[in-house]
Amino acid sequence: MLRQKRDYDAAMQRLRTVTKKDVAGKRVLVRVDFNVPLEKSGGVVQVRDDRRLRAALPTIKLLQEAGAKIILISHLGRPKGAIVPELSLEPIAQYLKKKLNLPVTFSTNYDEPKLDTIVLLENLRFYEGETTNDAGFAKKLAGLADVYVNEAFSNSHRNHASMVGVTKYLPSFAGVALTEESNMLASLTTEPKRPFVVVLGGAKISDKVGALTNLANIADLVLIGGAIANNFLSAEGFEIYRSFVEEASKKDAGDYVAVARRLIDEHKTEKVLKDNYIPLPKLLYPIDVVAAPNLDTTDADELKTIDLSHDMADKPEKTKLQYLDIGPKTKHLYSELLAGAGTIFWNGPMGVWENPLFSAGTQAIARAITTSRATTVLGGGDTIAAAHHFHAEHKFSYISAAGGAALKFLGGEVLPGLKPLIIPS
Ligand code: ADP
Ligand code: MG
Numbered sequence: 001m002l003r004q005k006r007d008y009d010a011a012m013q014r015l016r017t018v019t020k021k022d023v024a025g026k027r028v029l030v031r032v033d034f035n036v037p038l039e040k041s042g043g044v045v046q047v048r049d050d051r052r053l054r055a056a057l058p059t060i061k062l063l064q065e066a067g068a069k070i071i072l073i074s075h076l077g078r079p080k081g082a083i084v085p086e087l088s089l090e091p092i093a094q095y096l097k098k099k100l101n102l103p104v105t106f107s108t109n110y111d112e113p114k115l116d117t118i119v120l121l122e123n124l125r126f127y128e129g130e131t132t133n134d135a136g137f138a139k140k141l142a143g144l145a146d147v148y149v150n151e152a153f154s155n156s157h158r159n160h161a162s163m164v165g166v167t168k169y170l171p172s173f174a175g176v177a178l179t180e181e182s183n184m185l186a187s188l189t190t191e192p193k194r195p196f197v198v199v200l201g202g203a204k205i206s207d208k209v210g211a212l213t214n215l216a217n218i219a220d221l222v223l224i225g226g227a228i229a230n231n232f233l234s235a236e237g238f239e240i241y242r243s244f245v246e247e248a249s250k251k252d253a254g255d256y257v258a259v260a261r262r263l264i265d266e267h268k269t270e271k272v273l274k275d276n277y278i279p280l281p282k283l284l285y286p287i288d289v290v291a292a293p294n295l296d297t298t299d300a301d302e303l304k305t306i307d308l309s310h311d312m313a314d315k316p317e318k319t320k321l322q323y324l325d326i327g328p329k330t331k332h333l334y335s336e337l338l339a340g341a342g343t344i345f346w347n348g349p350m351g352v353w354e355n356p357l358f359s360a361g362t363q364a365i366a367r368a369i370t371t372s373r374a375t376t377v378l379g380g381g382d383t384i385a386a387a388h389h390f391h392a393e394h395k396f397s398y399i400s401a402a403g404g405a406a407l408k409f410l411g412g413e414v415l416p417g418l419k420p421l422i423i424p425s
Contacts, residue, residue, distance in 0.1 A: 013414070014423045015182055018059065018149050018173035020066035027069045027115065029145035029170065031162045032056045033152035034074035034092050034120075045091040051401055052154070053096065058176040059151045060102065060118065070118040071144055072104075073162055075155070081128030093120045110140060130161050138165025151175025153182065154402035156417030157409075167420035174421045182418065184377065184398050185409050189218050193342030193375060195272070199334070199365060201226025202348025202380060205246050205256045207404055210411025215345065216263060216283060221272050223334045224285045225326045225350035225361060231260040232285035233323075238308055241291075243323040274337065284334075288327025290361070293320045295352045303357060325351030326361035335368035344369050347380040347407070353389070363390050370395035379406050 034056075037048040047053070056072075063070050077087040093106035096118075107113040108122040124130040129137025138161040142148070148170040150156065155163060156178070166172075174182070188196070198219040200212055205228045216222050224232055227244040234240050234257045248255045263283060270282040288307045297303075305327050306318075326334070331350075338344060346369055350361035369376050370392050378387055379400040387393045400406045409415055414422075 013182060013186060013418060014425070015174040015179050015418065015421045016172070016423050017179040018062065018147075018175060020062060022171070022173055023063055023068040023147055023149075024066045025068065026146040027071065027144065028063055028147045028149055029071045029073060029141060029166070030056070030059065030063070030149045030175070031152045031155075031166075032072050032074045032175075033154045034072075034089060035076050035155075036092070038076075038091060047092065047095045047099075050095065050099070053092070053100065055177045055401070056151050056175070057100070059149060062176060063149075064117065068147075069115045071113065071115070072118065072120045073124055073141065074120075074152070075125040075130065075160075075162075076123050077125070079123060079125050081125070081131070083126045084123075087123055087125075089120055089123050096120065110144075113144065124160075124162050131158075133159050133161050133165045135165060137161045139169055141166045142169035145170065148172045149175050150417055150421060151178050152417070153178040154405050156402075156415040157405040157413070159416045163417035164420065172420050174418075178418075181400060181402055181406070182409070185400065185406055188343065188345055188377060189214070189410065189412075192218070195220040195341050196343045196345075197221045197223065197338060197341040197374070199223045199225070199338070199344065199346040199350075199369070200348050201228055201350045201362075202382060203227040203244060203246065205231060205259070206249070207407055208347065209256070209259055210413065211347070211407040213263065214412045215410060216267055219345075220282070221280075221337060221341075222283045223337065224283065225330070225334070225365070226348050228348060229285045229289075229326070230323060231256045232264065232283075233308070235261040235264060236285070238312075239314060239318075240323060241319055241321045242293075243291075243321075280337075284337075286323075286326045286330040287333065288329045289323040290325040290327055290351065290358060291318075291321040291323050292357070293322070295322065295324055295355060295358065297355075297357065300357060324355075325358040331361055331364045335364055338365070338368040338372050338374075341372055341374040344372065344374045344376045345410075346376070346378050347383055349383055349386045353386045359386075362386050366390050366392040379403070 036052050039048050079087045090106050093104050096102045096104040104118045105116045196219045198215045230240045230243040230245045267282045271279040291304045292302045351358040353359040353362035376396045377398045378396045
């Protein structure tokens, strides 16, 4: 099998990870990502998913053990430089205190906050200088502490003052979870146990083109599903009727069907041998699909399974259809290929799993991945939600909750927030 060799920047990214020695007795500014989903129930704001809060615990514990004074900073939502009371971080401080038993106080004072063991400052994005990476704002943040720690991998694709600007003025280190996430994603691209199978689905191809392009060079096999597959089917000349395809924005070059065409062409000579003798293309898209007139139908009689290998005739009754899940043959083929994998990266549901009529593909793939012997990495907000729904979440080797930042990283970009943390080689 041919495989393109390619230097990969992420491989060189050895990060300066914080140790107790770096922070002993010091004031430490820790950039976390506490941008968690909140909901109001009975007049009280509740944290719906505390994963990102828990992710910061190992770093906080290390700093506590080193006797550091901890200043936590984060954004929440998009207040765009204005004070928006609903986007206050105060409920998060309450949660850290009551649910995670941390001695946290909350402060809106960016000039001279009272430094208890741990203080959480108000939403960074109440200040315009945060998102514009304003030097004055970065200096103000740096003035609060002796050392800076980035524990916000999921925000590291943003060139913001608390991610980038501040590192010009303070000794800067990588947090424990950020280092782990970076190492895990880098290992996918540098030394995956083979065969390395990438499963890509979902709807937002615009976010995923970079990762897809780069991983298609590295992986042994790419299995495509979800609405993204519609671009590939269309590129190959299949009629997709009213199926969803994301429209390219003006700044993108060409449309996503053209992107799919280019990827198919680029990899067309690379073959994978299934069962050691059946040659398959490296990039696979569905051979059958489950279709219906709309995605919230509750009527199973409206569903049609279309076998794309021979059920090609355009019939009037097909013109109203959208492809909403991978079909049984595709499910079977993908599952067999996943069973033999050494490493699997999965991002994007195989269909509209939120509707039980179109969830079979995603559920089958979740099962095939978690019952394989591979090292398995799961990413993508909706994909994690789907895995949770199918009670499969805890069966993955690693869950990357970093969304867009992880995709950019896997696309081979050096993230601006990580760059200042790299040990020069
Ligand atoms: P993630 O958040 O995991 O990266 P995306 O945001 O790209 O995933 O896409 C998730 C959404 O894609 C799901 O909510 C699902 O309903 C939708 N989706 C999957 N397959 C299809 C399809 N064939 N047609 C329309 N929408 C789809
Ligand atoms: Mg999503």
